Amino acid sequence: MAGWVTENLIPFEAGLFLETMANLGVTFYMFLVGLEMDLTPLRKIERTALTVAIAGIVLPVAVGVGVHTIVLKLRENIDVPEMGAYFWSIALSHTSFPDLARILSDPEAHELYVAIPVLLCMTIFWFSLRPFIRKVVRHISVAEKEKPASDKHLHFILSLVFLSGFITELCGAHSFFGAFMFGLMIPGGELGTNIKNKNSSVMVFLVILVAISAKIVGALLVCLFFKSPMRDGLALGLLMNTKGVLAVIIINEGRNMKGFDQQTYSWIVVAILLMTVIIGPVVSYTHRSARHLRSYNEMHLERSKPDTPLRVLACVHSTRNLSGLISLLQISNVTRKSPITVFAVHLVELAGRTSAMLIFHDKNKTIDTGNNCSREKAEAEQIVSAFESFENENHGATVRPLTAVSPYASMHEDVNNFALDRFANIILIPFHKQPDTSGGWTAENLQHELVNQNLLQTSPCSIGLLVDRGLTCFPESQKGTPECRVSMLFVEGPDDREALAYAWRMAGSPNLMLTLVRFVPGKEVSEFFESDDEQEIFPDRFERERQKQLDDDYINVFRSRTMHDQSITYIEKQVSSGDQIVSALSSAYNDFDLYVVGRGHDRTSPLTSGLSNWSEFPELGPLGETLVLMDLESPASVLIVQQSCPESSGSKKTKTSDQNLLS
Template identity: 50%
Template sequence: MMEDGMIDVGDRPNIGVLGKYNIVDGLENKFNVCFVENRTHAATDWQAANPLMRCLPNFMLQLTFIIMFTRVFMIILKPIRQPRFVSEAGVVLGPSLLTREAWIATYVHPFEGALLLETMGSLGVTFYMFLVGLEMDLTPIRKMGKTASRVAIAGIILPGCVGMILYQLVRNERPDAPKEGGFFWAIALTVTSFSDLARILSKLKLMSTDLGKMAMTSAVLTDFVSWILLVATVAIVNGHGNFLRIIPTLIFMVICWFVIRPIIFWMIKRINAGREESSMEVQYNEKHAGFILTGVLLCGLVTELCGVHPMFGAFMFGLMIPSSEVGIKIMDKIEDFVVGILLPPVFLVAGLRTNVAFIAAGFRYSLVATVMVVASLIKILSTLLVCLYSKCSFRDSLALGVLMNTKGVIAIIVLHEGRNVKGFDQQTYTWMVIAMLIMTGLVGPVVSFTHKSARHLKHYHRMNLERSKPDTELRVLACLHSSRNLAGLINLLHLSNATRKSPIVVFAVYLVELTGRASAMLIFHDKSNMNDIAGCGNSSRERLEAEHIVHAFESLQNDNRAIAVYPLTAVSPFSTMHEDVRNFAIDKNVAVILLPYHKKPNGIGGWVDESLEHKKVSQHLLANAPCSIAILVDRGLTRHLPLDFEHDSIREIRVAMLFFEGADDREALAYAWRMAGNPGVALTVVRFVPGKDMLETVVDEAEAEAEAEAEAEAEAEANSNDDPGAFSAMFEKDKKKMLDDDYINEFRFRTMHDQSIAYMEKPVNSGDELVSTIKSAYNDFDLYIVGRGYDTKSPLTSGLCDWNEFPEIGLIGDTLISVDSLTSASVLVMQQSAPKATPRPPLVSKNNISCVSKKTVSMDAPRFSNQPFVNHQITHDYL
């Protein structure tokens, strides 16, 4: 049987016969190809014809190739932060590279397989655009700021005009080029791929930042306007210039928005009401999935009958479905299949239509270079100029311009439509495809350099309480894994002395694990947007938890007007959750991150892990925190606080701050100092100092160390007389001690007349004596505040490492939660941010290496008699 067709196949030799194919025309936009299809059926069990030459087996082979190559390129390009769009292997499998091999052209990409490939690609585009519409939320358009609206408008007008001008340069070289191509070039340069941009921002952990929010808001408006222009252009081109052909499409869009959309809202409301009554979630999912997918196909069919591509109807249908659980459930069910199976044929078709070998055939190389460079940079320049005009920093302006230049799948779809209506030929199509790859490929590396590079975050590493002024705003990021963490954190904030002169701004972040989505999305939303967390695990439970957390923090704000609360929900994988918290803390200039302890009492004096994933999140934050970290071990702090602060009297809360040495202890003292301003808090600061026996040991060790340093100094002086590093180590220890003494002296001087603050110094000679002293003399407090001491090796804690099981809270914190007589006391462990932008050492429990597992403390340590609390006025000359 003879079949012929107009098949877009890229570059083929300009000859009359190629194997079984008869090529009528040469190197033009299209080839008339005639071929014979053998439909003979054999009488045996074996096939008489090659099965790979049939359409369906050939399509499965093509799909296997494109998926396999895409996965390989994703692994290769991951280190340079390239999105999936750049990793799609369509260009590699096309005539630019592999299809130049005869056997691949014959068996993998034969002419007769093009029809099924393009059909499946159209189906994939239809369902993908439904997902884009389902994910897009037009609500931010109503709340756009001036800068975001300017960026969107400039990103539409200037690139659109430049696209028309560039195509006019092509027509000057080739007057017979179709004039319609300029419109598709203009739209392709205008569009910003909303879904691809969201995934890039999520991977770069910038979704919650002001930069990410502005980019997403501008992208929504840009995409919406671009799609309207594309619908109008396709309808007019298909109608051969008749503008009336767009009227049926406009009528359908009006019907969708004002008739079908209210019906969908009503149906979803009824579904949710029925689910609340029957609690039949599984039946609800299976029952309505088919209805939604059928609606996608019907809307696509209607827009096809109106003269435009079915993807426009699918996009409108997805846009009409509200941001609710039903939409996210449908996305979870079909996203993997659409993106992983139906969409790769689109990139394969793009690759077959792209031929880099003949990119400049018939054109000047200077014109090709000009078109590709200008097309790649015009949107960056337009956004950069608008942002600089709006007084934005150059770094943010450049990053936003690069983000708005994210093209992705939607730009390829625009070029497909232009090629399908013969708006431009293979060469100009190739120019734009290569330009799109360049544009999107620049996004990850450039934005990572401008906003993820450590050299731009140095000033954030000094965010802590010790260096903060007393009468300034305190910004706190309180992290919660569940409502069980609420009581302790909220009551700690109650005690933190928020006043008009020194208010507290609390960003309460409910951390939720992201599950069920093919591509991770980070969502930060306010208290009016509870439906956003649907679909992340057990959605009903997560929503109830979020509502409980929001109401609790609203009560905190109502109790004290000096506390401003912003409840948020962070939905992210556990593996990258710490990066979301870290970046949000940087973006909001947070001074302290409050974390709940990941363990809970087991009722018999021990501790059990609530979640190992929560433990890992805390460990990563401790290792890479841009500010101070406070871990609260809550063991009944709630009991000491009334529920109604306005009408109930508050019992005085006894707080003890145990000071040893180091930056973490100074940070703990700074937080305790702040809490001491609360009239309901009585603070006792105990500084442990070396006893007589330990001083003698320390002196002997110091003399030995001085001799070793003198020898090292002499050797260093002999090797290099100009090396300043040879003399710096000997002063490091004294420098730390001077800092501790200065801060303690300042604290004592400023609080000498405050009767609610007591200060004392307690000499100890060993770790065992330290434990015994705490048990006997300092065992009657409601809250202990200590430093984690990650970077200190104090002789006061010698021997404690032998039974340290919980390195997240340090030696002293571990000791306090293990002492039997302190079972009702809560512990707050502080860690100060590192002064340098260097990662902290990994958290490794010493009992896993060389120390013996911890036993019961009360049976081993000797007891000392109780000592009264006295505000001793002691002056020591430590220098």
């Protein structure tokens, strides 16, 4: 059979042509790898990163030589040149960063639609293929009269292994599920023994274990030396084990040069595959599981005191966003007793490269964003300079400027990951439109709207969207009167409580007047807003009552602790519809510099349900959009606050009680 295939399907001339084209493909692939590389960050590499990189190369090289030597000693009857150690070393020290980026940006899915076809496929295998395999085994035993199975039988069995893995791969699961199930179907006996003898399990296990451990041990030792968390060192070592096409090319070239035989080549390829396969699930479990994100529920502003240290991730697209964001930070009560750490992130679209970059700026060095455009460089310097001035003017502020260069489609992932790494309490983002001279709005970049929407859907912490209409920080008045008027409009829900928590923090700023307006629904509103589905009436009513109790508790705590503060005013306004809210805002509450409201995402309030029917900017929420589009007495900026949702943090929200509020 093999001879017929060689003569008719793949003759010598065709094989030579395919080999030539394969070499050309490898040549152009290496050209693309070099094209994607950016050597600019190497000039600013830190000592820790440099040490990890050196350890990730030196130790795997030594391990590669050692493993190759062990294999030679255990297989004394095999004549293998010692130059195979070079190929082992290069393959083990190599890390495929394009494949690593894809693993980190596309974590494995665990949806039910993947499990169902896999289970169905395995059931069919068990009841249809297993009897067939048993018949084949009995046929082999009778035909060869208890003689060892020939190579053709073993090749047939191994071909079915690949077929099983291919089928489960089509179902959406990994191929090793199919291979494992197929192994269970092989009955015990001489056939199984012969298969195991052809593949030395001890040797394969030794090669894989030592190969995987090389980079892990190196990264772990370096991280422990620099007093980094052990968990991060293990994850870094696993990530550096990512192998790609280049590693296979190196090993294949070593086999072509007779550096090692076919069986040794198979061991190395299996080790490379396993090293790459286990990275996704392990890192996803250790760094993306819910148990490492549950602490974010405790970092909500609602659950902290107004003067606790605040960690803010401020996102800036251009210099147009600077004035409003910095003014908002300046009225956020920046003192030594209530310090603020600001991570000022300049978001830049990735162009000309396929690998995103995160650049930390040294205050004493010239900024280099890796782009030759002088305009972008000048804009980055202006942004950093503005935040440094904010730090110099406020003794309780600490600023960490950086630039994130990534595609707009995945920019939110970089922001979220950095917020997780720096334990940010809130992310501040600018609205994608800017006010024009005629009182309307002009879009700065429509892609910024996409970034904002993605952040609101996936943010692991609270997020504030600022619609800036000339918010400025006012100097202290000589007459001693407040110069900045802020109104917090409270309706209901966790977003409103988070917004009130941020406004409460602002109230500590000098010369700032805070007015809290709580809109309370009348009795007829709750009766009218019952669900039509009888099965949902009681759960909805219970949830609404629970949220109302949480709102009342938080408002009561706020009032009891600010009753003697002359700069804070509390107003309770009973309304029955969104139109009455608009009317109240137009007549009585239309003269403020800044409005702070909750977005109210994933909630339908009877008071604002009518406002959302004509929504043009859903990211603002019904009340926030109403304020932005209303013709108020004076143009006011609006801060829309959203508390992190349970879907983004990977955990369920726990019930808040007055015992843990502001404890």
